[in-house]
Amino acid sequence: MTAKPTTERRGAPHQERSRETVELILSAAAELLEEVGFEKISTNQICKRAKLTPPALYRYFPNKYAVLKELGERLMARQNALLRDRPSGDRQSESFESQIKHLLAETIRVTRETPAGGWIMRSLHATPILADVRRRSHRDMARLLTEQSMPIWPGLNANQAFTTNRMNIELGYALVEMVFDEPELDEQELIRQTASMMAHNIELLLGQAKTGA
Amino acid sequence: MTAKPTTERRGAPHQERSRETVELILSAAAELLEEVGFEKISTNQICKRAKLTPPALYRYFPNKYAVLKELGERLMARQNALLRDRPSGDRQSESFESQIKHLLAETIRVTRETPAGGWIMRSLHATPILADVRRRSHRDMARLLTEQSMPIWPGLNANQAFTTNRMNIELGYALVEMVFDEPELDEQELIRQTASMMAHNIELLLGQAKTGA
DNA sequence: TGTACATCAGTGAACGCGCGTTCACTGATGTAC
DNA sequence: TGTACATCAGTGAACGCGCGTTCACTGATGTAC
Numbered sequence: 258m259t260a261k262p263t264t265e266r267r268g269a270p271h272q273e274r275s276r277e278t279v280e281l282i283l284s285a286a287a288e289l290l291e292e293v294g295f296e297k298i299s300t301n302q303i304c305k306r307a308k309l310t311p312p313a314l315y316r317y318f319p320n321k322y323a324v325l326k327e328l329g330e331r332l333m334a335r336q337n338a339l340l341r342d343r344p345s346g347d348r349q350s351e352s353f354e355s356q357i358k359h360l361l362a363e364t365i366r367v368t369r370e371t372p373a374g375g376w377i378m379r380s381l382h383a384t385p386i387l388a389d390v391r392r393r394s395h396r397d398m399a400r401l402l403t404e405q406s407m408p409i410w411p412g413l414n415a416n417q418a419f420t421t422n423r424m425n426i427e428l429g430y431a432l433v434e435m436v437f438d439e440p441e442l443d444e445q446e447l448i449r450q451t452a453s454m455m456a457h458n459i460e461l462l463l464g465q466a467k468t469g470a
Numbered sequence: 471m472t473a474k475p476t477t478e479r480r481g482a483p484h485q486e487r488s489r490e491t492v493e494l495i496l497s498a499a500a501e502l503l504e505e506v507g508f509e510k511i512s513t514n515q516i517c518k519r520a521k522l523t524p525p526a527l528y529r530y531f532p533n534k535y536a537v538l539k540e541l542g543e544r545l546m547a548r549q550n551a552l553l554r555d556r557p558s559g560d561r562q563s564e565s566f567e568s569q570i571k572h573l574l575a576e577t578i579r580v581t582r583e584t585p586a587g588g589w590i591m592r593s594l595h596a597t598p599i600l601a602d603v604r605r606r607s608h609r610d611m612a613r614l615l616t617e618q619s620m621p622i623w624p625g626l627n628a629n630q631a632f633t634t635n636r637m638n639i640e641l642g643y644a645l646v647e648m649v650f651d652e653p654e655l656d657e658q659e660l661i662r663q664t665a666s667m668m669a670h671n672i673e674l675l676l677g678q679a680k681t682g683a
Numbered sequence: 684t685g686t687a688c689a690t691c692a693g694t695g696a697a698c699g700c701g702c703g704t705t706c707a708c709t710g711a712t713g714t715a716c
Numbered sequence: 717t718g719t720a721c722a723t724c725a726g727t728g729a730a731c732g733c734g735c736g737t738t739c740a741c742t743g744a745t746g747t748a749c
C-alpha cells in the first residue's frame with residue numbers, strides 16, 4: 258500500500274518477454290558477481306552486460322540490492338529444496354550420519370552448479386538486507402526440521418530441538434563456504450567430519466529427550 | 471621494492487603524534503562500520519569522523535581496504551592470542567570439551583569488546599582482500615594447533631590433524647558469527663553444542679591415530 | 684641555550700569518475716468490437 | 717479479419733552526488749653545531 262523502501266520485486270510481468278528480461282538481468286548479475294565480486298558490482302554494469310538500458314532493470318527491481326536478494330533467495334530455495342524433499346522411504350534405513358553426508362554433498366553440488374554460487378554465499382554476510390535473507394532461510398529450515406522430528410521422537414523439547422537444528426544448519430553452511438574458500442582441502446574428509454559432528458549433535462539431543470532433561 | 475598495489479600500512483610512524491592519528495582513523499572506521507555497515511563506509515566519512523582531512527589517512531593507508539584489513543587483522547590477532555596463550559598447567563586437567571567451551575566463551579567476549587567486532591567478522595567474507603586475511607589467520611591457527619599436538623599424540627597423521635583443526639576453527643568462527651547474528655538464541659547452549667561437536671571431532675582424529683588408519 | 688635546517692605530520696581544495704536512479708519518450712503486444 | 721485503442725516493455729540521455737584519491741602547501745617537531 259504505502260511506498261516504503263523495499264527490495265520486493267516490482268510489478269507482475271504480464272508478457273513472456275518481460276520474464277525473459279528478468280532472467281537476463283539475473284544471469285548478467287551472476288556473471289559479474291563471479292568476475293568482479295560483491296563490492297564492485299553496479300547496476301550500470303549489470304545492464305550493459307544484459308544488453309539493456311538501466312530503466313529496464315528498474316522496471317523490475319526497485320534498487321540494486323533487490324537483484325542480489327533475488328539471487329540469494331533463489332540459491333537458498335534450491336538448497337532448501339534438498340532438505341524439504343528428502344526421500345522418505347529410500348534412505349530411511351541409512352544412519353543419520355550417512356543421510357547427512359549425502360545431503361551435504363548435494364548442497365555443495367547445487368551451489369557449484371549455480372552461477373556465482375560461492376560469491377552469493379559470501380555476499381549473504383555482507384549487507385543487512387542479504388544477511389536477513391540468510392537468517393530467515395536458516396530459521397525456516399530449522400523450524401521445518403523441528404516440526405518433522407517432533408512427532409517421531411516423543412519427549413523431544415521443541416526449543417532444544419530448534420536450537421540443535423539451527424546450529425547444525427549453520428555448521429552445514431559454514432562447510433559449504435569453506436569448500437569454496439579452501440579448495441585445496443580434502444572435500445570428502447570435510448564432509449565426513451561435518452556429518453559426524455551433526456549426527457553427534459542430534460544424538461546428544463535425543464539423549465536428552467530420553468532422559469527427559 | 472616495487473610499487474605494487476598493496477594494502478600494507480604505509481611508512482613507519484616516526485613521532486608519537488602519528489601513532490595517535492592511526493588509532494584515531496581506526497576507531498573512527500570502527501564506529502562507522504557499526505553505524506552504516508560495511509558496504510556504505512567511505513574514506514571521506516572516516517576522515518570526517520576522525521576530524522582529519524583525507525590526505526592524512528592516505529599518509530598511513532594506501533587505500534580504503536587497508537583500513538578495514540588492519541581492523542580485521544587486529545581482531546583476529548586478539549582472538550588468536552587466546553588460542554596461542556592457553557594456560558598450559560592451569561586447565562590441563564579439564565576435559566577437552568570444557569577447555570574448548572572456555573575458549574569459545576572467551577573468543578566471543580573478546581569479539582564483543584572489540585568495537586564493531588560483529589561487523590568486522592561479517593566483512594571478512596565480503597571482499598577478496600579481507601577473505602584472504604581470514605583464510606591466512608585460520609590456516610596459521612590450524613597449523614599451530616597441529617604442531618602443538620603432534621609431539622603429544624604419537625601416531626598422529628599431520629595432514630589429518632590439520633584438516634580436523636581447520637574444520638574446528640571454521641566451526642568456532644561460525645559460532646561467533648551466529649551469536650552476533652541471532653542474539654535471541656541461547657548463547658550458552660550454542661557454546662555447549664559447539665564444544666561438544668569439536669571435542670567429538672578431535673576424539674575421532676585420535677581414534678584414527680590409535681588404530682593407525 | 685640558541686639558531687638554521689631537515690624532516691615529519693597534517694591541511695585546503697579540488698580532480699575525474701562511475702555510481703544509482705529518473706524523465707520523457709517510442710515501439711511492441713494484446714484487446715474489443 | 718480489420719482496425720482503434722490501451723497497456724506493456726524497453727530506450728536515450730542525462731541528473732546530482734559522493735566516492736577514492738592527489739597536488740601543492742603550511743605548520744610542528746627533531747637534529748646538529
